[in-house]
Amino acid sequence: MYESYEHVKTQKPKLFIAKPNREIIGVLNEAYNIKRETKLGTVPTLSFDLPYYIDIQKKHTRNPNINNTKNRYLVQFVQGDIVEWYLIKSPSEVMDESFDHKTIEAYGLAYELADKTIRNYSGTSINASQALQTALSDTIWNIGNVDASFNTMYRSFSSVSSSVLDFIFQIASTFHALVDFDSVKRQINFLIFENYGADRGTTVSYGNLLKSATKVENTDEFYTRLKVFGKSDTGILKTNITGQNYIEDYSYFISPFKRDANKSVLSHSDYMSDSLCHALLDYQALLLRSGDSYQTLQTQLASYQTTRTSLQTKLKSYTDELAIIEDSIIVANNTGQSTAALVTQKNAKNEQIKSQNALIASAQSQIDTVTNNISTLRNNFAISKNFTPEQIKEWNPFILVGTFENNNVEDAAQLLALGKEAFEKLKQPKIVVEINMVNLFECIQEYKRWGEFNLGDTIIIKNSTIGLNVKAKIIEMNFDYESGDIKLTISNVKELLTDKARFLKDLYKATTTAASVDMSQYKWDSAYADVNDVNSILKNKWDAAQREIVAANSNSVSIGRKGVIVSKTENPDRLLILQDARIGISTNGLNTIDTAIDETGVYAKKLIGQIVAGVNLSITNSGGSFLVNQNGVTIAGTSLTITGGLPDGQITSSGSWNTAATQASNSVQLGTGYDNVVIRSTGVDKGLSVVDSTVVSKTLMNSGGFKIQKNTGTQASPVWSNQFYADANGNLNITGNITANSGTFNGIVNASSGTFNGVVNAQDFKINNTSILNGNKINGAYVDSITTGQLVVTSKLGDNAINSAGTWNNSAAVAANSVQQNNSYNGVIINTSVGVQVTSGNVVTTVNASNGFSITNGGSNVFSVDKNGNLLATNGTFQGTIKTAASGARVVLSSNYGDINCFNSANMNIFQVYDETNGNSSVSNPSGNPIYAKGRWNFSGAVTFTGSVSGVVATFG
Numbered sequence: 001m002y003e004s005y006e007h008v009k010t011q012k013p014k015l016f017i018a019k020p021n022r023e024i025i026g027v028l029n030e031a032y033n034i035k036r037e038t039k040l041g042t043v044p045t046l047s048f049d050l051p052y053y054i055d056i057q058k059k060h061t062r063n064p065n066i067n068n069t070k071n072r073y074l075v076q077f078v079q080g081d082i083v084e085w086y087l088i089k090s091p092s093e094v095m096d097e098s099f100d101h102k103t104i105e106a107y108g109l110a111y112e113l114a115d116k117t118i119r120n121y122s123g124t125s126i127n128a129s130q131a132l133q134t135a136l137s138d139t140i141w142n143i144g145n146v147d148a149s150f151n152t153m154y155r156s157f158s159s160v161s162s163s164v165l166d167f168i169f170q171i172a173s174t175f176h177a178l179v180d181f182d183s184v185k186r187q188i189n190f191l192i193f194e195n196y197g198a199d200r201g202t203t204v205s206y207g208n209l210l211k212s213a214t215k216v217e218n219t220d221e222f223y224t225r226l227k228v229f230g231k232s233d234t235g236i237l238k239t240n241i242t243g244q245n246y247i248e249d250y251s252y253f254i255s256p257f258k259r260d261a262n263k264s265v266l267s268h269s270d271y272m273s274d275s276l277c278h279a280l281l282d283y284q285a286l287l288l289r290s291g292d293s294y295q296t297l298q299t300q301l302a303s304y305q306t307t308r309t310s311l312q313t314k315l316k317s318y319t320d321e322l323a324i325i326e327d328s329i330i331v332a333n334n335t336g337q338s339t340a341a342l343v344t345q346k347n348a349k350n351e352q353i354k355s356q357n358a359l360i361a362s363a364q365s366q367i368d369t370v371t372n373n374i375s376t377l378r379n380n381f382a383i384s385k386n387f388t389p390e391q392i393k394e395w396n397p398f399i400l401v402g403t404f405e406n407n408n409v410e411d412a413a414q415l416l417a418l419g420k421e422a423f424e425k426l427k428q429p430k431i432v433v434e435i436n437m438v439n440l441f442e443c444i445q446e447y448k449r450w451g452e453f454n455l456g457d458t459i460i461i462k463n464s465t466i467g468l469n470v471k472a473k474i475i476e477m478n479f480d481y482e483s484g485d486i487k488l489t490i491s492n493v494k495e496l497l498t499d500k501a502r503f504l505k506d507l508y509k510a511t512t513t514a515a516s517v518d519m520s521q522y523k524w525d526s527a528y529a530d531v532n533d534v535n536s537i538l539k540n541k542w543d544a545a546q547r548e549i550v551a552a553n554s555n556s557v558s559i560g561r562k563g564v565i566v567s568k569t570e571n572p573d574r575l576l577i578l579q580d581a582r583i584g585i586s587t588n589g590l591n592t593i594d595t596a597i598d599e600t601g602v603y604a605k606k607l608i609g610q611i612v613a614g615v616n617l618s619i620t621n622s623g624g625s626f627l628v629n630q631n632g633v634t635i636a637g638t639s640l641t642i643t644g645g646l647p648d649g650q651i652t653s654s655g656s657w658n659t660a661a662t663q664a665s666n667s668v669q670l671g672t673g674y675d676n677v678v679i680r681s682t683g684v685d686k687g688l689s690v691v692d693s694t695v696v697s698k699t700l701m702n703s704g705g706f707k708i709q710k711n712t713g714t715q716a717s718p719v720w721s722n723q724f725y726a727d728a729n730g731n732l733n734i735t736g737n738i739t740a741n742s743g744t745f746n747g748i749v750n751a752s753s754g755t756f757n758g759v760v761n762a763q764d765f766k767i768n769n770t771s772i773l774n775g776n777k778i779n780g781a782y783v784d785s786i787t788t789g790q791l792v793v794t795s796k797l798g799d800n801a802i803n804s805a806g807t808w809n810n811s812a813a814v815a816a817n818s819v820q821q822n823n824s825y826n827g828v829i830i831n832t833s834v835g836v837q838v839t840s841g842n843v844v845t846t847v848n849a850s851n852g853f854s855i856t857n858g859g860s861n862v863f864s865v866d867k868n869g870n871l872l873a874t875n876g877t878f879q880g881t882i883k884t885a886a887s888g889a890r891v892v893l894s895s896n897y898g899d900i901n902c903f904n905s906a907n908m909n910i911f912q913v914y915d916e917t918n919g920n921s922s923v924s925n926p927s928g929n930p931i932y933a934k935g936r937w938n939f940s941g942a943v944t945f946t947g948s949v950s951g952v953v954a955t956f957g
């Protein structure tokens with residue numbers, strides 16, 4: 001059947017020149033070399049040339065539009081239903097031998113926002129609309145359509161100095177929003193990438209509009225292992241089942257490996273060996289099997305930790321109450337009042353504190369038990385237990401490490417969830433396709449397809465030669481109206497890296513390294529992640545409405561079996577549909593239903609206007625609820641914030657409060673004492689000062705720090721000296737002792753002198769910035785000396801307690817530096833049978849337990865002391881006095897013919913007692929001199945000698 005195209009006109013672009021107020025002053029029909037570049041999330045560009053001379057009524061005349069196309073004038077672009085405004089930024093005049101012309105480069109009207117600045121801005125916990133309102137406050141641009149989800153997220157922003165345009169890109173990047181500039185209305189829209197554009201099933205291929213195609217697999221941000229960090233380097237160690245600070249996925253390299261239930265290989269990996277594939281899949285299965293156990297332990301741990309925190313909070317209140325009681329006792333003592341009742345309260349409070357500490361210790365014990373169970377479980381995930389050394393070596397090249405950072409998240413569980421979400425976009429290479437196609441807008445035969453190619457639309461591209469079969473969004477469209485070509489760039493992912501830029505990151509001028517995904521300036525409102533009763537209902541209703549409402553586009557009103565569809569001619573994506581007792585409203589061509597109405601109520605992302613409630617009106621989010629019913633208004637779980645304050649008339653007692661007398665009596669006045677508490681704005685005591693009634697001590701707090709002072713003067717003329725002082729730089733000065741039962745100190749303790757009485761628990765001790773610990777023991781190399789009255793070693797001294805421990809503790813050193821049995825050391829021998837024996841020539845000295853101490857000379861015993869105390873000396877001289885025992889034998893001669901000789905010189909024996917052969921004892925003076933007996937001699941016990949006497953007879957008197 002022949003189809004006439006007489007009613008169809010090609011959609012060639014038309015250009016109009018206008019003043020900055022949009023007053024059109026000329027038509028640029030003579031423009032040529034027109035090129036237009038559009039890209040999702042950016043400001044479009046337009047360029048064209050103008051000849052200096054044109055034919056007007058058959059006369060070669062200077063082109064009047066040359067003077068009209070001034071810098072910062074506007075260009076209106078019109079093509080079919082498309083209307084856009086551009087700002088002339090860089091006009092240039094080109095003169096050459098062939099043809100003189102003027103080249104115009106213009107940017108989308110949003111570029112005028114680059115000429116406005118925002119300085120020293122800082123905002124915390126604000127949503128997208130609030131951030132945009134701040135950015136656009138000094139411009140004539142306004143907020144258009146902001147997806148409701150972006151207004152339930154709350155994040156932080158700061159800008160020292162940037163253009164408004166850059167700040168808008170920063171906001172969009174932070175919320176992961178697709179920014180869309182409406183130059184006609186001067187509006188800025190924040191849209192969800194997935195919901196932008198339409199999928200009409202459009203296909204292009206060779207012979208079907210396609211001229212050329214390029215497929216690029218981009219791996220600039222492709223990772224198999226993603227390290228996750230939050231605020232202050234918070235990690236996911238505690239919440240990740242493996243106990244590692246990263247998550248990983250090797251499915252890209254494992255594919256197309258497959259195995260059956262018996263682990264028989266059905267297909268092999270293009271990259272990895274079957275052995276490594278089996279090991280990785282087994283490891284993954286192990287983690288999955290252990291997931292429930294791990295989650296149970298994590299739930300228990302969180303519960304016990306919550307209990308401990310609650311108990312610690314209660315303990316803090318008890319200690320505060322105890323401090324108040326003790327202060328009251330001090331006051332009572334100073335004023336002479338009875339303290340009996342207060343002492344009873346103090347004792348009772350101490351018992352409460354004791355009981356509370358016991359409960360905390362019990363909770364801590366439970367925490368320790370669960371923590372140990374988690375460690376035991378994680379030991380099963382050790383790499384060495386699940387992979388062979390060969391597998392680990394093969395695995396290494398496939399570990400491609402990236403980093404996810406979110407400097408506004410401290411919660412490890414939330415950080416892990418965000419890291420997994422980001423990893424989904426990074427664990428596969430990105431596919432980018434660039435195609436050149438026929439400009440169908442100039443082909444009247446294709447007029448029915450003119451609406452199928454729009455920025456953000458989804459199309460299918462096929463080319464069997466290069467294995468191309470891609471269904472993806474159009475993210476960039478470049479038009480060359482002179483050559484009639486259209487260049488499209490498409491992607492099958494939300495975050496795209498092209499050869500020059502990365503979508504929604506580089507486009508928004510957010511800098512990042514190739515190995516880092518920067519998610520800074522991020523603060524979630526917990527309502528974004530939590531699920532409550534209201535948003536569960538809304539989600540169910542929206543999903544149901546979207547499933548049941550299916551319709552096509554129409555330029556006005558369409559009534560058919562699918563229902564009634566009403567759409568705006570200039571924006572067909574914004575439509576209303578009536579179907580099956582339901583009304584649905586969409587802003588994106590029914591990709592999603594933004595508002596739904598059925599017999600049960602209204603389900604909307606935003607409600608604007610007056611709400612008339614029935615019996616109950618409930619507004620809830622994860623932070624709390626707001627309930628209006630017959631009992632009034634109830635606000636639960638959240639605080640009431642009134643911005644700007646309440647007028648006096650809305651406060652019942654405002655009339656009585658707002659008087660000078662009332663304010664003076666009910667407010668704190670500068671310089672006035674309140675039970676010795678004074679606030680001053682000037683002077684040495686500027687700030688808050690508290691002086692006790694006896695003027696002995698004072699506490700001072702101001703911007704310079706916190707001080708506790710002692711009066712070293714008199715009560716009348718106090719002189720205050722700092723006893724405890726903490727300044728604004730974090731320095732803490734204490735002149736007394738620090739006493740603590742327990743606690744943790746994070747930082748460095750510098751002490752010139754002092755004593756720690758008690759237990760000091762520390763992860764490390766350093767001297768001159770060098771650790772003195774080695775394996776939780778003190779390194780003896782750093783102990784110069786030990787001064788002690790008594791050193792008790794209950795076990796053994798550690799090796800490091802001996803400076804030469806490293807030298808001593810080896811067999812060679814032990815042999816060289818210790819005494820060995822049976823070895824001689826300068827004549828000294830130690831032997832288990834002989835004892836200690838020292839030999840010098842013929843003289844041998846022996847010490848042992850059996851025989852005591854002995855000295856032999858040439859084999860003869862010349863001196864010995866046995867174990868019974870008997871002394872043998874064969875020669876020698878004794879100097880001094882010899883004392884004998886009080887009873888029993890005094891001097892015993894152990895052998896016959898033993899003599900006792902006394903000398904008065906070296907060779908003169910003057911007295912001798914000896915035994916004779918006949919058993920008699922004789923006393924003589926060998927020198928021949930007389931022996932004199934002086935004094936009184938008693939012979940009463942003498943016996944009569946009856947034998948004969950020979951020799952000299954004793955003479956008496």
